[in-house]
Amino acid sequence: MLQRRQFLAGSAVVTLGALGGLGWAPVWAQNAPDLGLPELPNPGFARLRLGEVEILAINDGVARRPLAEGFVREVPLAQVQAALRDAGLPTTHVDIGFTAFVAILGERRILMDTGNGQFGAPTTGRLLAHLQAAGLPPDQIDTVLITHFHGDHINGLRNRDGSTPFPKAEVWVPEAEWAFWMDDARMNAAPDAMRGAFQNVRRVFGPIATQVRRFAPDAVLMPGLRAIAAHGHTPGMSMFQVESRGQRFLNLADLSNLPALFVRQPDWAVTFDMDPQAARAVRHKILSMAAQEGVTVGGYHFPFPAFGQLQRQAQGYDFKPART
Numbered sequence: 001m002l003q004r005r006q007f008l009a010g011s012a013v014v015t016l017g018a019l020g021g022l023g024w025a026p027v028w029a030q031n032a033p034d035l036g037l038p039e040l041p042n043p044g045f046a047r048l049r050l051g052e053v054e055i056l057a058i059n060d061g062v063a064r065r066p067l068a069e070g071f072v073r074e075v076p077l078a079q080v081q082a083a084l085r086d087a088g089l090p091t092t093h094v095d096i097g098f099t100a101f102v103a104i105l106g107e108r109r110i111l112m113d114t115g116n117g118q119f120g121a122p123t124t125g126r127l128l129a130h131l132q133a134a135g136l137p138p139d140q141i142d143t144v145l146i147t148h149f150h151g152d153h154i155n156g157l158r159n160r161d162g163s164t165p166f167p168k169a170e171v172w173v174p175e176a177e178w179a180f181w182m183d184d185a186r187m188n189a190a191p192d193a194m195r196g197a198f199q200n201v202r203r204v205f206g207p208i209a210t211q212v213r214r215f216a217p218d219a220v221l222m223p224g225l226r227a228i229a230a231h232g233h234t235p236g237m238s239m240f241q242v243e244s245r246g247q248r249f250l251n252l253a254d255l256s257n258l259p260a261l262f263v264r265q266p267d268w269a270v271t272f273d274m275d276p277q278a279a280r281a282v283r284h285k286i287l288s289m290a291a292q293e294g295v296t297v298g299g300y301h302f303p304f305p306a307f308g309q310l311q312r313q314a315q316g317y318d319f320k321p322a323r324t
């Protein structure tokens with residue numbers, strides 16, 4: 001039987017696919033504080049059940065970016081504005097959200113990407129508070145999986161003073177991503193504008209370089225959890241797929257940035273895609289598979305709660321957010 005504190009531990013309950021039995025109690029709720037609060041939606045986190053697994057979306061905040069020519073590569077600004085207008089969104093700026101996902105898999109508490117930490121816009125850096133609110137203190141995270149090495153995904157792993165909010169976590173990264181960013185010759189040959197990104201990777205991973213676990217493309221990381229290579233946005237980006245009782249959750253990472261633009265138009269490449277051609281190809285392949293097979297997807301830059309389903313349209317796909 002569920003106890004009161006377990007009901008209170010999380011607020012927004014998302015149910016997708018078949019529910020587990022009513023007696024199902026999430027592992028992570030066992031240490032949740034009993035604050036006596038009513039079960040109201042919480043804007044900072046949301047959860048969904050997937051067979052015997054629980055997935056939590058943990059919001060790190062939102063950054064506003066003025067919309068300018070070049071945000072979508074090789075597409076005129078007027079066309080991008082028309083697409084935003086179609087989606088009912090403002091055309092002067094884009095609000096880019098940051099949502100990391102946690103998988104509770106048996107005894108393991110696995111955080112996928114770490115948010116902006118102390119290095120992003122003032123409207124970001126909320127991941128730790130929202131983890132706590134979801135009943136998951138950061139020091140109880142035992143595994144951190146990284147999709148790719150852009151700062152908005154790795155900066156939460158290390159504070160300005162060099163400490164980490166996740167002292168007990170083993171850190172796993174895509175081996176192709178590591179090979180690219182940790183290559184000193186490549187860093188030295190990089191244009192000035194990119195050198196900071198290489199240095200940031202060293203700031204984050206340098207102190208734990210010998211302990212970081214590097215996984216191969218498409219590696220099975222543990223039962224029910226595997227990597228799926230999606231090179232293009234960065235040279236070694238990996239997505240993560242969680243599977244339980246025939247249901248699947250696919251963490252798309254940055255396969256598509258804002259869904260109103262890049263899920264609707266898989267051929268559009270955001271300015272951050274390092275190899276736009278490869279990014280377009282893998283975007284088509286994965287979106288098509290996920291829509292066809294009814295996989296629940298989560299996107300790091302999708303509007304919170306950032307998970308839901310994909311639907312094929314005449315052109316491209318529609319992202320249908322899960323209702324929380």
Ligand SMILES: [Zn+2]
Nearest residue numbers: 150152254300
């Ligand atoms: Zn990103």
